[in-house]
Amino acid sequence: KAGVTQxxxxxxxxxxxxxxxxxSPISGHRSVxxxxxxxxxGLQFLFEYFSETQRNxxxxxxxxxxxxxxxxxxxxxxxxxxxxxxxxxxxASSTGATGYSYEQYFGPGTRLTVT
Amino acid sequence: xxxxxxxxxxxxxxxxxxxxxxxxxxxxxxxxxxWYVQYPNRGLQxxxxxxxxxxxxxxxxxxEAEFNKSQTSFHLKKPSALVxxxxxxxxxxxxxxxGGGNKLTFGTGTQLKVEL
Numbered sequence: 291k292a293g294v295t296q297x298x299x300x301x302x303x304x305x306x307x308x309x310x311x312x313x314s315p316i317s318g319h320r321s322v323x324x325x326x327x328x329x330x331x332g333l334q335f336l337f338e339y340f341s342e343t344q345r346n347x348x349x350x351x352x353x354x355x356x357x358x359x360x361x362x363x364x365x366x367x368x369x370x371x372x373x374x375x376x377x378x379x380x381x382a383s384s385t386g387a388t389g390y391s392y393e394q395y396f397g398p399g400t401r402l403t404v405t
Numbered sequence: 406x407x408x409x410x411x412x413x414x415x416x417x418x419x420x421x422x423x424x425x426x427x428x429x430x431x432x433x434x435x436x437x438x439x440w441y442v443q444y445p446n447r448g449l450q451x452x453x454x455x456x457x458x459x460x461x462x463x464x465x466x467x468x469e470a471e472f473n474k475s476q477t478s479f480h481l482k483k484p485s486a487l488v489x490x491x492x493x494x495x496x497x498x499x500x501x502x503x504g505g506g507n508k509l510t511f512g513t514g515t516q517l518k519v520e521l
Contacts, residue, residue: 294448321506321507323508323509325509332511332513332514333495333511333514335508335509335510338506338507338508340506345506345507346500346506346507346508380448380449382449393439393451393454394451394507394509395451396441396449396450396451397448398446398447398448399448
């Protein structure tokens with residue numbers, strides 16, 4: 291079974307621009323979560339989508355948004371990029387059944403650099 | 406709010422020796438605990454989880470973890486370390502207030518270095 295894929299793997303953007311990152315979950319997985327990893331803040335939860343609905347949201351500004359499509363693929367968007375948005379963005383998928391804690395499987399990440 | 410603490414930024418161990426990577430947690434309700442490993446320039450790989458049941462959980466690559474409710478700990482262990490185990494290890498707890506969702510709170514990570 292193919293793993294979680296993320297595109298692009300690397301991205302360089304300029305302050306003020308916007309960016310869209312894509313994540314394809316493992317086949318059959320309906321939950322997709324996004325995390326930001328930085329040396330200073332570590333791993334922080336951005337949001338989770340399940341069956342095209344946002345189920346959970348972390349403490350990030352409204353510039354960070356996401357969506358999920360009917361095939362469970364997800365995208366996250368960051369508008370008006372700031373230097374501090376430079377990070378590794380990780381996507382994770384799981385079966386997502388409510389009330390049971392399944393392990394999450396992570397993609398390789400998208401390395402975003404904002405200059 | 407849930408939290409996990411990994412008190413050691415780095416653990417050094419000789420190949421062939423047992424290793425322990427420490428994790429303590431703070432949750433309201435029953436803890437759902439996980440260990441993940443991250444190799445350079447890679448995403449996180451799932452190692453094992455504790456949901457309920459036996460306090461000794463066995464996982465991938467020979468790793469195991471011991472859940473101790475009274476000490477609120479979930480230490481990762483391996484009887485015999487390999488150089489290839491050198492990586493960054495994260496402990497995580499599921500947010501049980503997340504409405505059944507999959508929000509994880511991660512520790513700060515422990516860099517494991519296994520030397521010959």
